[in-house]
Amino acid sequence: MKTLILLALAVPLAAQEPLALKDAVKLALEKHPSITASQSGVQAAGARIAEARGGYLPKVSYAESFLRSDNPVVVFSSLLTQHQFKMENFALGPLNRPDALNNFQSQVTVDEVVYDAGQTRNGIRSAELGRNISAEDERRVRMNAVASVARAYDGAVLAEAAVKVAAEAVRSAEADLSRAESVRAAGMATDADVLSIRVHLAAASEQQITRAADLEVAFAALNEALGLPLSQPHTLTTPLTAAPQLRDGLEESEKDASGSRPELRQARLAANLAETQVAASRSAFLPQVFFHGGFEADRQRVFSRGGASWLVSGSLRWNLFNGGADKARSEEAAYGLQRARALAATADGQVRLQVRQAWANLRAATQRIDVAEAAVSMAEESLRITKNRYDAGLSNVTDLLRTETALLEARNRRLAAIYDQRMAAVGLALATGSLTENSEVLN
Numbered sequence: 001m002k003t004l005i006l007l008a009l010a011v012p013l014a015a016q017e018p019l020a021l022k023d024a025v026k027l028a029l030e031k032h033p034s035i036t037a038s039q040s041g042v043q044a045a046g047a048r049i050a051e052a053r054g055g056y057l058p059k060v061s062y063a064e065s066f067l068r069s070d071n072p073v074v075v076f077s078s079l080l081t082q083h084q085f086k087m088e089n090f091a092l093g094p095l096n097r098p099d100a101l102n103n104f105q106s107q108v109t110v111d112e113v114v115y116d117a118g119q120t121r122n123g124i125r126s127a128e129l130g131r132n133i134s135a136e137d138e139r140r141v142r143m144n145a146v147a148s149v150a151r152a153y154d155g156a157v158l159a160e161a162a163v164k165v166a167a168e169a170v171r172s173a174e175a176d177l178s179r180a181e182s183v184r185a186a187g188m189a190t191d192a193d194v195l196s197i198r199v200h201l202a203a204a205s206e207q208q209i210t211r212a213a214d215l216e217v218a219f220a221a222l223n224e225a226l227g228l229p230l231s232q233p234h235t236l237t238t239p240l241t242a243a244p245q246l247r248d249g250l251e252e253s254e255k256d257a258s259g260s261r262p263e264l265r266q267a268r269l270a271a272n273l274a275e276t277q278v279a280a281s282r283s284a285f286l287p288q289v290f291f292h293g294g295f296e297a298d299r300q301r302v303f304s305r306g307g308a309s310w311l312v313s314g315s316l317r318w319n320l321f322n323g324g325a326d327k328a329r330s331e332e333a334a335y336g337l338q339r340a341r342a343l344a345a346t347a348d349g350q351v352r353l354q355v356r357q358a359w360a361n362l363r364a365a366t367q368r369i370d371v372a373e374a375a376v377s378m379a380e381e382s383l384r385i386t387k388n389r390y391d392a393g394l395s396n397v398t399d400l401l402r403t404e405t406a407l408l409e410a411r412n413r414r415l416a417a418i419y420d421q422r423m424a425a426v427g428l429a430l431a432t433g434s435l436t437e438n439s440e441v442l443n
Contacts, residue, residue: 019236021236022238024153026437029437031227038138038141039138041138042131045130049131052120052124055124056120058112060109063106064105068103069100076089083307101300103300104299104301105297107294109295110291110293111293112291113288113289113290116288118286122283129269133266142436143436147435149226151426153238154419154423156215157239158240158419163214166204166211170201173197176404177194179390179391197400200405238443242369243421244440244441250355250359254355256432257351257433260432261433263347264433268344270344274333274336275337277337278330284330285330290315291312292314292315293311295308365417368421372414375413379407383404386403425441
């Protein structure tokens with residue numbers, strides 16, 4: 001059984017390149033698919049800006065077509081555009097029933113919006129705001145990835161420490177068994193005492209097996225957070241120690257969150273986008289001016305000389321009435337702006353509440369560490385005294401096992417308190433929008 005446990009522990013703890021927490025975070029930011037997806041979203045939003053800016057540039061197109069017909073109108077107009085019309089073409093016979101005629105036509109056209117009542121400008125502004133929203137979403141994804149790695153990394157370190165505590169409990173139980181057998185040999189203990197300790201040793205061994213399995217799962221969770229194969233082994237070098245103490249007060253943390261939290265910045269950008277959409281909807285009530293230019297070449301054969309012509313034109317288009325659709329669209333945009341502003345205000349309140357909760361969690365977790373440290377010290381001293389009393393025959397096996405269990409529980413509570421305090425520190429940095437790969441809470 002011990003051999004199997006050692007083999008289980010050796011898999012994740014095999015000699016590998018050392019991996020610190022900050023290095024793990026940087027690896028995740030390079031490897032995890034969620035980061036790639038968020039970066040692609042920002043790039044796509046940037047492409048939409050270039051697309052919107054295209055509204056300021058002329059649209060140039062080229063077309064090549066072929067037509068063959070004996071339709072009198074088509075033949076008549078084709079001869080004119082080919083510059084091949086002659087006097088005999090006025091004869092009534094050929095004019096009414098002309099022979100079929102080929103027309104190879106080449107066209108180059110240029111269209112330019114001279115004035116569009118600000119639609120292009122608003123489109124560019126909307127695209128820029130969309131890119132900024134995507135950038136904040138990428139920052140949010142990166143922060144969540146950092147938090148996930150910290151949670152998984154410290155969880156794996158916690159699992160390693162729990163395995164060590166369980167192994168220490170097994171060694172202590174084995175020593176107790178040896179002590180009990182010696183005491184029984186001296187006639188100061190019964191077989192029942194020895195059997196009780198054997199039962200305790202079996203329970204400690206079961207706990208060790210469970211902790212080993214938990215460790216394997218913890219390393220798999222870490223690899224998932226890193227974007228690596230789940231079976232990838234690591235040697236973790238960042239110890240499970242308490243995070244640095246708070247430097248800023250609650251009000252400063254709320255202020256930082258108001259300016260840095262991605263969700264709040266997105267909500268405000270969404271309100272700005274709604275304002276732009278209101279302006280864009282109003283532009284539908286204004287006239288638009290367009291320019292059109294074209295060059296055309298018509299030939300009876302592909303490479304033969306034919307006729308060429310050009311034209312330029314300008315036009316004004318003013319939508320005077322379209323069934324009230326523009327008015328309804330403008331009202332929709334106004335309500336959308338009202339909604340976006342309300343959501344931004346709601347998000348601000350929610351973020352402030354999250355900061356307060358994270359602050360309280362960190363303060364409580366820090367206090368728990370002091371209590372847990374004191375509990376471990378008292379449990380260790382209690383066990384030392386109980387062992388001495390048991391050796392002297394002044395204490396029974398029940399007292400010994402109870403103090404052994406109390407020490408094991410105290411050590412596990414201390415580990416949990418340190419882990420919770422580190423996660424609370426990460427949670428506060430996440431709530432304030434300041435969590436990055438270089439944050440102090442990752443030390």
